[in-house]
Amino acid sequence: MTDLPKRAVDSNFPAGHLTDSLDRELEPTVLDQEIGNIRSTKSSLWSKIFTSKLCIRETHHNPSSSGKETKSISNGWSASLRRVVTGGAMRRIQERILGTSRADVSSSASEIWLLGMCYKASPEESQPGANNGNGVPAFLQDFSSRIRITYRKGFDAISNSKFTSDVNWGCMIRSSQMLVAQALLFHHLGRAWRKPSLTPYEREYIQILHLFGDSEACAFSIHNLIRAGSAYGLTAGSWLGPYAVCRTWETLARANREHDEPNLRKETLPMAVYIVSGDGDGEHGGAPVICVDVAARICADFSNGQFTWTPILLLVPLVLGLEKVNPRYIPLLRETFTFPQSLGILGGKPGASTYMVGVQDDKALYLDPHEVQSVVQIKRDNLEADTSSYHCSNVRNLPLDQIDPSLAIGFYCRDKDDFDDLCWRASELGEKSNGAPLFTVTRSLQPTRPVHHHDSSVDRLIGGASCGNGMDEPFGVGNSEYDTHTGEDEWQIL
Structure with missing residues (x-):
């Protein structure tokens, strides 16, 4: 989303460069670069996972029985990978990159501005029966x-x-x-x-x-x-x-x-x-x-x-x-x-x-x-x-x-x-x-x-x-x- 060379429209990961992995739900991106800055060995493992042939959606077919067994194993890997991508692990990775966490807006007495409207936490809100329509x-x-x-x-x-x-x-x-x-x-x-x-x-x-x-x-x-x-x-x-x-x-x-x-x-x-x-x-x-x-x-x-x-x-x-x-x-x-x-x-x-x-x-x-x-x-x-x-x-x-x-x-x-x-x-x-x-x-x-x-x-x-x-x-x-x-x-x- 920036205009620096590595993140411009012609990024390092354009669609035309991903011909072997267009069916994947997750491609290696800047996420991998940031993880690498944290721990290079884990980044290497992450990269190997996503550049392997274990795609999230299997597209190869083999009529032989051994082929069916291979496909079943591959689908098992795919299911496991999908759980990583869509689960809490991906959220934790994203938070590590963004450097963010859930905000406790009530911990500060400062004004909160939300799209042109002002709200403010106050000590009275913690009291039973308090009704602050602007808190x-x-x-x-x-x-x-x-x-x-x-x-x-x-x-x-x-x-x-x-x-x-x-x-x-x-x-x-x-x-x-x-x-x-x-x-x-x-x-x-x-x-x-x-x-x-x-x-x-x-x-x-x-x-x-x-x-x-x-x-x-x-x-x-x-x-x-x-x-x-x-x-x-x-x-x-x-x-x-x-x-x-x-x-x-x-x-x-x-x-x-x-x-x-x-x-x-x-x-x-x-x-x-x-x-x-x-x-x-x-x-x-x-x-x-x-x-x-x-x-x-x-x-x-x-x-x-x-x-x-x-x-x-x-x-x-x-x-x-x-x-x-x-x-x-x-x-x-x-x-x-x-x-x-x-x-x-x-x-x-x-x-x-x-x-x-x-x-x-x-x-x-x-x-x-x-x-x-x-x-x-x-x-x-x-x-x-x-x-x-x-x-x-x-x-x-x-x-x-x-x-x-x-x-x-x-x-x-x-x-x-x-x-x-x-x-x-x-x-x-x-x-x-x-x-x-x-x-x-x-x-x-x-x-x-x-x-x-x-x-x-x-x-x-x-x-x-x-x-x-x-x-x-x-x-x-x-x-x-x-x-x-x-x-x-x-x-x-x-």
Whole structure:
């Protein structure tokens, strides 16, 4: 999920390089590299297991009796390996890599921010009969109502590949599905919605889950996302960064809306999609700039000119450092969770994407896509469906100073007033940034050039290091000096 060479779209483990093991549910990935850093001998054993011919799904047949015996033994190994992959051992390995554990949010009296809502633990909560609607129980109810989408196994093969699971390569896609699912919840049911304890469920809730089912028939499935992301090098079994997955959502939403054959046209997002980027449409990095005129044009195009404004989903891909996030950006990232429009952050550690939905003190609270679950198809009219696999009450945390510098922030604005409020908050945040905002706001987009930061060479590689040319800045964004050097090699590709 990072943009460093070993974790880019053309990773060390592309689908085309796995011709001998396409049927496996788990491939050697960055997990093996991290385990090797812990204990090389165990890593070697792990690698041998996964490069052997003991595939999880046996595909060779031998008509002889000895062949049948061999196949039976192999299937026994496969069953044992599957239990390792999907059991607690894999969870412990993942926690070792992420360096995370379950969070006890009640152990601190600090505020908890969850997608724009504030909660706070208090001593009164521990007293019998206490009813604090803004405390930890309320937070946990809110957190467990967020839609969690994880690795799945057992779905139909993706496109022309033999992948029937996304274990160990689909975490960025799953994280992005979670972010978009929250946007749909906010749009259809409102931010105050909580998952009911009893059925029947709301029809809108069930229909949202149906959209993220693991089949081509479901509009926002991993199958359709991979097809839409082919222009960005996305294939089954490959890694991709936040910028590519954001563009993939933009492409999928447009394709669903503009399909030539109405009977083949799938559901589309009920909101416009705005990828906030910098120079060269973000292809060469640059400063992300929310442009009011661009947002208005995107809304008009979305409604075919019928409305001047529509609900809008903003995705802001960023690269905030090289190996680690530059510390100056951590307070700014933290404050974005306080925005009422917040949809959280796609991020995590290198090679292990998560969906960060909140923050307490210096730690991000997140939903983890790395649990392996069997495929579940939620029918759009089944209001009694078992939806437990789409929710989680276990809160996990990750220190903000350990997250991958390649990430994407999401916002949902219901109307023009909501968008204006986001712009105002972003401008206020920019004034606190000491000249290095995450992103800036302008009325009309003007040509920009990178801003030179004399104090650190790292800063010249950061997507949020510059702002517009300041010719029209209605939201109070200050002007910045331009660097005379305009070479593209200063910018890291998102």
